[in-house]
Amino acid sequence: MKGNVRKIAIFGATSAMARGAARRFASEKAEFVLVARSAEKLDAVKADLLAFGAARAETVLCDLSDVAAQAAALDAVWNALGEVDAVLVAYGSLPDQKACEADTALAMREFANNGSSAIALCNEIGKRLEAQGRGCLAVISSVAADRGRESNYLYGSAKAALATFVDGMAVRLSKKGIRVIDVKPGLVSSPMTAHLKQGPLFASSDKVGAGIAKAIADGKTEGTLYLPGIWALIMFVVRHVPYFVFKKTRF
């Protein structure tokens, strides 16, 4: 099923969700270029994918919040793979909302990491896919993009910027035969959320990763994708709850 996706680039490849997706393609002997900012973590992920059967896994070290540094990483990817079948942009960070309220510089750094730097990256990836004339781009934003919550609205606003950008790009590139997917995961167990109490709504990063892989491989999904699917319903409600009610919920 995933046999037509052979060459894959992952930005933020040390993400647990990204690894969940990548394993599905690794089992089908895909080739990878893995981009992230920690060499030790990259090595661990590379070993994992090779164990799962990846034909090849190269690593590229890059702090993706540094927009100026992205070009070199992009070159490294395309040089290594030639044409790329699928790109996954998975990096992100969940900041301490309270700390962001107190420290505007921190807030802006976090906004850049989750929002503007990812927009810059996607813009460049879009150009390269357009030049190839084919391929699929999946970008992980979040359900947090859908409404500002007291507990994480800095993060949410950055993801909202990213999600809106990706949605628009999806429409534009769809006409050129390129699929762009805005992945909105709900609550997912991963290192990012390990410190939170894991209620019944939490899905495993492996399962959500599998959902991302499936969407990339199916040859038709584009636009917004909630994962697990139940979040489409939950967020429909959350978006439509009037403010005076929303204010009182702990959601």
Add this chain to the structure above:
Amino acid sequence: MTVCSWGKYPKVEAAAVQHLAWRHEKIDFDPATSFLAHGMGRSYGDSCLNEGGTLLMTRGLDRFVSFDPETGDLRVEAGVTLEEILRFALPRGYFLPASPGTCHVTVGGAIANDVHGKNHHVAGTFGCVTDEFTLLRSSGEILRCSRTENAGLFRATIGGLGLTGLILDAKIRLRRVRGPFLNVKTIQFGSLREFLQLSKELGTKYEYSVSWVDGTAHGAQLGRGLFMAGNHSDLTVEERKEPFVPKLVFPCEAPEWLLNRATIRAFNELYWRKTVGRAVEGVQHYVPFFYPLDAIENWNRMYGKRGFFQYQCVLPFGDGEEACAELLRRISAYGKGTFLSVLKTFGDVESPGMLSFPRKGITLALDFANEGKETLDFLSMLDGVVAEAGGALYPAKDARMDEAMFARSCPRLAEFVKYKDPLFSSSLWRRLGEPNFGKGA
């Protein structure tokens, strides 16, 4: 943070819970506190708990490190579960070489308790199929341990109850199979003697065997049960459509009145009748064969808020056989055992582990709802029978044995403490008096 094990007894406060995600992560081993790894918490008692100390949650160490498709040698991080290994291995023509009755356990936990499965009489324990692991000590040292390198620590860590440090990753040898199915035979037996006879006769013919024994039967029916044996089948998934495996969830903690003599007896009676006629044969998927209880998520909630005890002992062949019958008599007279009581014979494949529980003989495992002092007194009385017969208890399932019983169960304790990590400890270890044999603190 409140933490408990699968038995939901005891429930203790850990001072800190640290979620590990990467092997290379530095852990700040503050000598003012104590540390203990915690995997899936599928132990029953307090061996995976550390009241007042730090728990190192290993589940995030869930990466595969290497796999050789030719030999089946697999290296994984210690938080990888046996379920994840099975899902990986089966499509590649391999299977776990040893597995307990649930696949929701981590590799680290499987080593630290040196778990056994239905093939113990052939393959030995999980430690027997583990070739190597790396161990992080509180000194910050990372040591490679195998039968030839740091061999003492290797043997101390297998079955070492997490007290020798943090296992980071391990290499095990997978076993080849063609598909996920087993040829299974179920045979009724009417007594303990018949059970032993069957174990002897079929042990050489079947790679896997386990028996259910009716913990409520008495008189002439005492010791009746079902002997279940299996071998891997050559059938592949394509040759046989995989049957649908329903997943049930035990929704909430059950009220205390649910478990009473009548319901337990009825359940056992039904289970006994499951086998119509003396013996049935058939093909079964590996999930219901190996992991029947995993089909009901959170089945431990059945025992309600106060939790339950699992009692697992091993008794030597010969003298131990009468003791086993005596245990069954007392349990049925007590009348409050247990839905699933399990009997199995351990073979003589010896584990490298110093504190490993499995040893040649008959092992009996059953659950008892926690009803406070009454239950504790009853279990202490069973200890007396086990001790008298030269038997041992399984620390991984214990929340209440005394120091003397622990010493009996682990005859190589004095050798073990030389390898214990000074900053690692557990609620179990402190309950059992932190034996140090004059080694100093």
